[in-house]
Amino acid sequence: MTAVLNQATRSPFSDYSAYVSKLQRLKLESHRVADWNTRVDAALNGQASVELRRVAPVETRRKFGAFFTGTDLGSRLIGCGTGFDAKSVFYDPTCGMGDLLIAAARKLSLCKTLPDTLRQWGKQLTGTDLHREFIEGARTRLVLLARQRHKTDEELQNTDAGFFPNIRVADGLKQKALFNRATHLLLNPPFGQVASPTDCKWAGGRITEAAAFVVAALERAKQGTEMLAILPEVLRSGSFSEQWRKRVSQLAEVQLVQPYGIFDDSADVDVFLLRLTRRAESQNPAPHLWTDSAHRTSIVADFFDVHVGRVVPHRDKKKGEEHPYIHPRCVPTWTTMRDFPESRRHEGKVYAPPFVAIRRTSRPGHPYRATATIIAGNRPVAVENHLIVCEPKNGKFSACRELMRQLKTEAVNEFLNARIRCRHLTVGSVAAIPFKL
Numbered sequence: 001m002t003a004v005l006n007q008a009t010r011s012p013f014s015d016y017s018a019y020v021s022k023l024q025r026l027k028l029e030s031h032r033v034a035d036w037n038t039r040v041d042a043a044l045n046g047q048a049s050v051e052l053r054r055v056a057p058v059e060t061r062r063k064f065g066a067f068f069t070g071t072d073l074g075s076r077l078i079g080c081g082t083g084f085d086a087k088s089v090f091y092d093p094t095c096g097m098g099d100l101l102i103a104a105a106r107k108l109s110l111c112k113t114l115p116d117t118l119r120q121w122g123k124q125l126t127g128t129d130l131h132r133e134f135i136e137g138a139r140t141r142l143v144l145l146a147r148q149r150h151k152t153d154e155e156l157q158n159t160d161a162g163f164f165p166n167i168r169v170a171d172g173l174k175q176k177a178l179f180n181r182a183t184h185l186l187l188n189p190p191f192g193q194v195a196s197p198t199d200c201k202w203a204g205g206r207i208t209e210a211a212a213f214v215v216a217a218l219e220r221a222k223q224g225t226e227m228l229a230i231l232p233e234v235l236r237s238g239s240f241s242e243q244w245r246k247r248v249s250q251l252a253e254v255q256l257v258q259p260y261g262i263f264d265d266s267a268d269v270d271v272f273l274l275r276l277t278r279r280a281e282s283q284n285p286a287p288h289l290w291t292d293s294a295h296r297t298s299i300v301a302d303f304f305d306v307h308v309g310r311v312v313p314h315r316d317k318k319k320g321e322e323h324p325y326i327h328p329r330c331v332p333t334w335t336t337m338r339d340f341p342e343s344r345r346h347e348g349k350v351y352a353p354p355f356v357a358i359r360r361t362s363r364p365g366h367p368y369r370a371t372a373t374i375i376a377g378n379r380p381v382a383v384e385n386h387l388i389v390c391e392p393k394n395g396k397f398s399a400c401r402e403l404m405r406q407l408k409t410e411a412v413n414e415f416l417n418a419r420i421r422c423r424h425l426t427v428g429s430v431a432a433i434p435f436k437l
């Protein structure tokens with residue numbers, strides 16, 4: 001019975017506790033031990049994320065949206081903020097291991113003693129997360145940062161929880177008091193797809209949870225609160241997010257919209273940085289340019305539905321109907337493919353031609369970043385996950401031909417080179433390519 005109960009209540013991240021305990025031991029060691037600083041640097045710069053990837057499968061991390069912000073991205077976000085002083089109160093409603101709070105704490109001053117600093121930071125740094133392991137980790141890492149900056153072995157009488165009473169396990173969407181106290185909201189929410197709230201006026205059907213978090217946080221924030229957020233690129237540039245952008249502009253003054261590129265090596269998603277200030281709600285907000293140019297250029301996502309192919313060859317069982325099958329090695333480039341040398345059984349999503357297939361990885365020395373092929377014919381095609389599929393919203397072959405023509409240009413190369421550093425194309429980067437029909 002107990003075993004059953006334990007299993008039922010077992011946290012999805014319980015295997016991560018061993019790493020958090022290691023951080024807690026590091027916090028108690030003397031800073032004079034030869035490699036203490038090096039180990040603290042690692043603990044504050046990316047190790048928490050690497051360790052999570054080691055112990056938690058990607059499906060679990062996706063389900064709970066557990067992807068922690070890297071040091072560079074975190075400091076860039078905080079660098080966009082304004083008005084930080086000793087009275088600033090930061091709240092990260094989905095704080096994970098505290099990476100955004102750590103980036104903010106690097107900007108806070110130190111008091112005379114370590115305990116004084118921790119008491120002061122405890123008033124200024126607040127956060128919530130659903131998972132106990134992350135909350136304990138976030139508090140411990142903040143103590144590590146304070147100790148490292150103080151260069152001291154001063155005794156600490158209080159526990160981490162005593163120093164950071166407002167970093168706690170809770171649902172970030174239900175914290176009225178914390179939203180109310182905050183002068184700055186820090187946000188890198190989960191990006192998974194969820195059903196839109198039933199009373200939602202700005203979306204229907206399934207939406208990214210990130211969109212719901214931003215609106216919920218702004219609705220709860222008091223006037224004048226600054227929000228600094230890392231969000232999926234589709235919210236900035238997708239035509240389907242227009243209503244979300246409108247709702248955000250009603251609640252806040254949009255001050256900075258900055259494309260960033262891919263989140264990190266483990267989360268293949270393009271993000272942008274956003275700075276907003278909550279103001280009195282306005283039915284007629286001044287229009288804000290979420291995109292770079294004065295007249296919004298149209299993009300691929302306005303004319304095509306963009307997806308990654310659904311077949312994962314070594315994982316998916318060959319079950320279901322037999323379909324023509326394409327993968328990068330059998331698809332000729334810059335032409336129309338009508339005959340399919342390979343087929344396979346596939347139960348999942350297949351795509352009805354015509355559509356454009358783009359290789360996710362460009363070959364070294366290949367002159368174009370987005371190498372395309374038009375897939376024609378009249379049978380639905382199973383597509384391997386190393387290809388990106390662009391289905392024309394108007395269903396026309398001519399739209400595919402125009403997309404293939406525009407992809408084979410230096411302008412698209414330059415756009416993709418500026419936008420993503422790695423060779424791997426993402427759905428977000430293809431969706432955002434400027435495109436006119």
Ligand SMILES: C[S@@+](CC[C@H](N)C(=O)[O-])C[C@H]1O[C@@H](n2cnc3c(N)ncnc32)[C@H](O)[C@@H]1O
Binds near residue numbers: 065092128171172173
């Ligand atoms: C993308 S991670 C970001 C963590 C942290 N803000 C950072 O930037 O590193 C999102 C976090 O949100 C947490 N989370 C998801 N839903 C939540 C909710 N309703 N309330 C509080 N935390 C939540 C997850 O456990 C995860 O740690």
